[in-house]
Amino acid sequence: MTASIINGKEIAAKKRMEIAEEVNRIKNLGVTPGLAVILVGDNPASQTYVKNKEKACQELGMNSVLIKMPEEISEESLLSKIAELNNDPSIHGILVQLPLPKHIEEKKVIESISPFKDVDGFHPINIGRMMTGQDAFLPCTPYGIMVLLEETDISIAGKHVVVVGRSNIVGKPVGQLFLNKDATVTYCHSKTKDLKIHTNQADILIAAVGIPNFIKAEHVKDGAVVIDVGINRNEAGKLCGDVDFAEVSEKAGYITPVPKGVGPMTITMLMYNTLKSAAQSLNRN
Numbered sequence: 001m002t003a004s005i006i007n008g009k010e011i012a013a014k015k016r017m018e019i020a021e022e023v024n025r026i027k028n029l030g031v032t033p034g035l036a037v038i039l040v041g042d043n044p045a046s047q048t049y050v051k052n053k054e055k056a057c058q059e060l061g062m063n064s065v066l067i068k069m070p071e072e073i074s075e076e077s078l079l080s081k082i083a084e085l086n087n088d089p090s091i092h093g094i095l096v097q098l099p100l101p102k103h104i105e106e107k108k109v110i111e112s113i114s115p116f117k118d119v120d121g122f123h124p125i126n127i128g129r130m131m132t133g134q135d136a137f138l139p140c141t142p143y144g145i146m147v148l149l150e151e152t153d154i155s156i157a158g159k160h161v162v163v164v165g166r167s168n169i170v171g172k173p174v175g176q177l178f179l180n181k182d183a184t185v186t187y188c189h190s191k192t193k194d195l196k197i198h199t200n201q202a203d204i205l206i207a208a209v210g211i212p213n214f215i216k217a218e219h220v221k222d223g224a225v226v227i228d229v230g231i232n233r234n235e236a237g238k239l240c241g242d243v244d245f246a247e248v249s250e251k252a253g254y255i256t257p258v259p260k261g262v263g264p265m266t267i268t269m270l271m272y273n274t275l276k277s278a279a280q281s282l283n284r285n
């Protein structure tokens with residue numbers, strides 16, 4: 001079997017068109033969605049991510065504000081900037097680019113962001129709301145994965161979803177979103193024994209490990225849906241996922257490539273969350 005490719009770039013483009021239309025609509029009602037991105041230090045990967053977020057905002061007609069802070073900024077100064085943005089009515093989303101320097105406590109920073117402006121969906125209030133099936137800002141990468149499946153008409157209820165990886169930003173929340181959609185969910189991680197036994201039962205396999213080409217054909221059931229979240233560099237310095245695409249695509253039913261798979265969905269859902277926050281602010285006024 002040769003897998004059908006789930007084209008994240010195309011699906012993201014379609015979603016972005018819908019978002020742009022909605023941005024226009026709420027602009028006519030007097031609100032322009034605004035995203036504030038705080039970048040501490042000069043980590044090159046973070047700089048690229050932040051640039052892409054700004055570009056996406058511009059393309060969709062949203063405002064973006066980039067706040068650059070030096071690596072040695074105090075935690076207190078960062079928290080007071082966030083407090084200022086929490087109270088700024090022109091800002092609907094606040095994103096602090098991670099990772100932060102070691103002297104700043106990440107948890108404290110995330111919890112200082114107003115849950116109403118937490119468009120990354122990392123605040124414990126949003127996570128709790130997501131877990132209990134209430135309306136919430138959903139974390140962007142897991143949310144993007146759900147949209148990829150929805151747009152590909154892949155049903156979820158009753159399916160066995162195996163998630164490899166249990167990070168707070170990808171593995172754990174994506175499993176929860178599948179559970180909310182009536183899947184049976186298994187989590188695997190670095191301490192899991194006999195990984196293959198679990199992954200081979202997956203109707204839908206999510207790889208969020210961070211190891212290049214980690215998932216091989218032997219890990220995958222015939223015809224399974226394989227979602228590759230990884231963004232890695234292989235030995236040759238080339239971008240690659242957590243899934244060995246060449247061999248797994250011969251066995252899977254559907255597969256996301258890297259690049260042009262999950263990646264483009266993450267920023268798209270960030271834009272969606274910012275729009276949603278702006279629309280909600282209209283209702284609160």
Ligand code: NAD
Pocket residue numbers: 141164165166167168169170171188189190191192195208209210211229230231232262263266
């Ligand atoms: P992480 O390092 O926080 O977590 C990795 C997880 O993999 C851990 O929970 C660990 O238990 C598990 N793991 C490690 N070795 C394992 C093994 N041998 N067997 C089974 N499980 C193992 O990573 P993360 O932040 O969740 O990111 C995972 C990957 O996804 C990375 O490549 C990252 O760059 C990528 N990522 C992509 C996007 C996107 O937009 N596409 C967003 C976030 C992360």
